[in-house]
Amino acid sequence: MKIVAITSCATGIAHSYMAAEALRKAAKELGDEIRVEVQGAMGIENRLTDEQIVEADIVIWAVDVNVRDKDRFDEKNVIQLGPNEVIRDAKKILSDIKANLSKS
Amino acid sequence: MSKSESFFGDIRKHLMTGVSYMIPFVVPGGILIAIGFAIGGIYVYDTPGFGADIFAWGKVAMGLMVPAMAGYIAFSIADRPGIAVGFIAGMLAENQGSGFLGGIVGGLLAGYIVKALKQIKVPDMVKSLMPVLFIPLVGTFIVGLGMTYVLGGPAAWLNNAMLNLLNNMGETGGVLLGLIQGAMLAFDMGGPVNKAAYAFALAAADGNNWAPMAANFIASMSPPAGIALALVLFKDKWTKVEREGVGGCVIGGLAMITEFAIPYAAADPLHVLPATMVGSGVGAALSYVFGLTLTAPHGGLFVIPLANKPFVWLLVFAVSIVVTAGMLFILKPKVTESQEKALSL
Numbered sequence: 001m002k003i004v005a006i007t008s009c010a011t012g013i014a015h016s017y018m019a020a021e022a023l024r025k026a027a028k029e030l031g032d033e034i035r036v037e038v039q040g041a042m043g044i045e046n047r048l049t050d051e052q053i054v055e056a057d058i059v060i061w062a063v064d065v066n067v068r069d070k071d072r073f074d075e076k077n078v079i080q081l082g083p084n085e086v087i088r089d090a091k092k093i094l095s096d097i098k099a100n101l102s103k104s
Numbered sequence: 105m106s107k108s109e110s111f112f113g114d115i116r117k118h119l120m121t122g123v124s125y126m127i128p129f130v131v132p133g134g135i136l137i138a139i140g141f142a143i144g145g146i147y148v149y150d151t152p153g154f155g156a157d158i159f160a161w162g163k164v165a166m167g168l169m170v171p172a173m174a175g176y177i178a179f180s181i182a183d184r185p186g187i188a189v190g191f192i193a194g195m196l197a198e199n200q201g202s203g204f205l206g207g208i209v210g211g212l213l214a215g216y217i218v219k220a221l222k223q224i225k226v227p228d229m230v231k232s233l234m235p236v237l238f239i240p241l242v243g244t245f246i247v248g249l250g251m252t253y254v255l256g257g258p259a260a261w262l263n264n265a266m267l268n269l270l271n272n273m274g275e276t277g278g279v280l281l282g283l284i285q286g287a288m289l290a291f292d293m294g295g296p297v298n299k300a301a302y303a304f305a306l307a308a309a310d311g312n313n314w315a316p317m318a319a320n321f322i323a324s325m326s327p328p329a330g331i332a333l334a335l336v337l338f339k340d341k342w343t344k345v346e347r348e349g350v351g352g353c354v355i356g357g358l359a360m361i362t363e364f365a366i367p368y369a370a371a372d373p374l375h376v377l378p379a380t381m382v383g384s385g386v387g388a389a390l391s392y393v394f395g396l397t398l399t400a401p402h403g404g405l406f407v408i409p410l411a412n413k414p415f416v417w418l419l420v421f422a423v424s425i426v427v428t429a430g431m432l433f434i435l436k437p438k439v440t441e442s443q444e445k446a447l448s449l
Binding site for chain 1: 117118120121123124127128176179180183292294295296299361363364366370
């Protein structure tokens with residue numbers, strides 16, 4: 001599946017990147033394609049393109065703070081959780097989301 | 105659109121956003137003020153010169169702290185149109201002396217007012233006037249009424265009451281405050297609870313009381329530093345992979361990036377978290393007992409010369425590290441072979 005995600009934490013120097021890494025690793029293990037945009041203290045890194053967002057099957061926001069330019073996601077169904085949850089067990093979270101998706 | 109969270113979960117996110125954008129203002133503010141004092145003496149603001157200039161730059165940065173926080177709280181609630189009205193609300197709070205608390209109230213007020221104004225349906229012809237004329241003007245007008253005639257007074261009173269309490273707190277109060285503050289800082293290591301405690305230290309700093317900040321430094325730096333010490337001393341309590349992370353923990357401990365301790369806490373929260381919370385709590389409590397202050401809001405060991413008593417600060421920091429490591433020695437069981445295998449995969 002195609003996944004896009006945004007990660008962002010309060011200070012924007014550690015959790016944001018750890019969450020991004022956890023998501024990438026989990027997606028790789030589950031055989032999914034993922035793009036992660038980090039909104040950290042240095043600004044937006046790896047900004048998602050409109051095309052990537054339109055094509056995505058799953059949109060995840062792993063954020064403690066407000067997402068910048070969120071109108072890009074107006075048409076999408078966003079799954080929102082905290083970066084800490086993702087760092088703890090990204091693989092389970094991704095599997096659960098996929099299981100829910102295939103049910104509906 | 106996104107799955108909505110609970111109202112209070114939303115508020116928490118808005119406040120975190122505000123604090124997040126505020127920190128880069130406080131850092132140069134606090135440090136430049138301290139450098140100004142160091143160059144120009146304690147009456148630097150009355151003695152023109154380079155020291156006074158540096159002091160003035162720091163003052164400006166500090167003065168933007170509350171407006172920036174309010175602006176970005178409102179941004180979190182109402183997106184882009186919230187920023188201007190939020191900044192104005194924060195500046196009003198700053199000017200009326202309601203400080204940090206007034207900034208929070210003002211930011212929330214501005215955010216929700218702008219959010220409501222955005223819902224108003226207008227004909228397409230005048231749509232472009234909404235963000236450039238109607239929302240900032242009407243939003244500011246309503247926020248001005250609210251801050252000046254309703255909320256500003258009580259917020260200023262509460263903010264001053266909090267600062268007075270802090271300034272007149274005896275030794276027992278300091279110990280209690282330190283234990284709670286330290287435990288909160290070590291609880292989720294850079295997460296929301298940690299940031300709430302950090303926001304308290306910032307609020308006090310905004311009121312020119314830098315004692316909570318000294319405690320904040322010790323309690324934020326000792327989890328990774330204490331774990332680093334335990335990694336070196338008690339090798340049989342950690343897996344090989346964990347022990348390889350000692351360098352990161354040392355850096356995290358010195359640079360005040362508590363997050364480096366997370367992998368260790370995540371692997372064994374029931375044993376690691378109580379140890380770091382006790383270590384940080386004791387360190388923060390001692391910081392109040394010795395009357396330590398530190399006029400920089402971030403920067404780890406590099407800004408310790410700015411403490412009022414740098415050597416006492418280092419001593420308390422050392423105690424905090426030793427307590428953390430000692431608690432780990434007591435609480436943490438030895439690594440079993442199966443754990444070693446599972447984690448090294």
